[in-house]
Amino acid sequence: MAITVYVPRDTTARALDADRVAARIERGAKTRGVDINVVRNGSRGLFYLEPLVEVDTPEGRVAFGPVTPGDVEPLLDAGLLEGRQDHTLALGLTEEIAYLKGQQRLTFSRIGITDPVSIEDYTALRGFEGLKKALALSSQTIVDEIKTSGLRGRGGAAFPTGIKWQTVHDQPAGQKYVVCNADEGDSGTFADRLVMECDPYMLIEGMTIAGLAAGADQGYIYLRSEYPLAHAILNEAIERAVAAGYLGSNILDSGRAFHLEVRLGAGAYICGEETSLLESLEGKRGLVRAKPPLPAIEGLFGRPTVVNNVLSLAAVPFILDQGGQAYADYGMGRSRGTLAIQLAGNVRRGGLVELAFGTSLRELMEDFGGGTLSGRPLKAVQVGGPLGAYLPQSQWDNPLDYEGFAAFGGVVGHGGIVMFDDSVDMGDQARFAMEFCTVESCGKCTPCRIGAVRGVEVIDRIRAGEAPEKNLVLLADLCETMLDGSLCAMGGMTPFPVQSVMQHFPDDLTPRQAVTAGGTTC
């Protein structure tokens, strides 16, 4: 019988040459006369080991990584296809790798195990069980199950998903929509991408259940154009799901309908903000709408709309299959379930870590992350994307949990953790925060549009040693104006990273030489 070999096909594995690794394994097996079957699975999310090659053995799947194309021949010579573990890249049984074993994978239970577009693989691991249960329930019972789970939006604002669904459910019958926010614009995040590239049916299932709960028969996935591979995989999965009767006008012969379409964004960070996203879906410029009305009441094309992040919707199949309480059993305080933590930036072992809320940043960065990639001391961490504060060492022992982080001005956001070693110039980072806002502001309100431009100028003056004290006061005022006067969190949170640099890394912002050598400051 043919030996099964797995070589991941997600963006990161391919960015590290997985396609050539797969081709060389096929070629090497052929010249050796060994019959193999190469499966292009999803990634396990252990990016520091990508390309992570696995081989089926009677004991289970064994792993090798990170494998470069040049490693393939020596690995084949060392008995890779027999699963022999002599080579230095051998990692033993995949499931026993500490980084993976130490996680609590409720949402990401299938990634890397399956062929992403195989419905058989999906259903073999409880795929579509949640949908089958939901089809037998009333819409209110589905909403109640989500409420019981305690699930809160994973896109950033952490709003309770069950309450949002209830609002749409309670609107009078008529055209309603489910919109998946797949704009994943935050630097340091890739969990949405992993769902879409490695387990797309989970998102399809979650959205279909949302449609049943809210009374919506049309769904859109608003996907950023920076993810061409996710686009192709989603489209293929949707096509197959329709053909197999999991989507369409008569889902699993229930008489219920749900149609799904992927729509591409066009490189605008602000279109991740839900009202800007809806404008964009309607074909307009992505200008942020004033709230109220809430999208749940007047959303896409003026109709009641559930807008949820990919991860919020991806948590739904588990909740319907295992029960809301099974999800709520994880977590701490009002942060229930698991968080998809993404270790990124200057990190030795980067990747996806799914854990119940409550782990400390330090445990994540040290135990999982293994410290910095460069081996230099860690200096600052940005959690929650470009609008999140830079956290100094004194804040790394805080447990990751929405309320706990909010208490000290931190942002959990979408769960991205970007690590910086001591070579970073935090003044550069503060400047970039303002610069990013000048590039991505939608332009609707002055504090954000003009404030960010001023912010860059003022920081440049401070760094050039021009009246730094006076300009620091100006910068502080500017931050307050943006915080108080912006319509949305783009302008309203851009000050967070800047203020955190002013507070925790003031020396980087004001070149010491400038203050002393420049003498008189004002």
Place this chain on the structure above:
Amino acid sequence: MSHASSPVADAWTPAQLQAVIDAYQSTPGAMLPLLHAIQDRFGFIPEAAVPLIAEALRHTRAEVHGIISFYHHFRTHPPGRSVIQVCRAEACQSVGSRQLEAHVKASLGVDYHQTTPDHEFTLEPVYCLGNCACGPSIRVNDDVFGRMTPERFDQLTDELSATVLEVK
């Protein structure tokens, strides 16, 4: 790694433009899908498309211009044979993307939003490619490359230029 087809596609004719536009006339929220379709097909959004889109989707020309210019992805000039995007976002910064960016600009001899004189490369900034654990990241057409270094970048552009010669 496979090299995705270059974004430079056919030269356009008004009839071809109209055919693409007609295909989207009854799509709800047709504007972005339509603009993508035009750019995917012709490599950019020709000025001549604007009045046709305005007419088909009942907008003013100014509105169509406003929409095209709002989105960083859409371009109104033909790009080079390969579009290179360099990730400028924080996770890539933490592993040296600022130095990579400087090298890329110097080596191609162009700044962002510019095309090399030989029409080989168009350089664009991008804010995250979702490869943040293995940066610095760049994208060439539809392929993402991780752990990019100045040396590997030069190698890559050499290979990309060499494929042209083979084709010719």
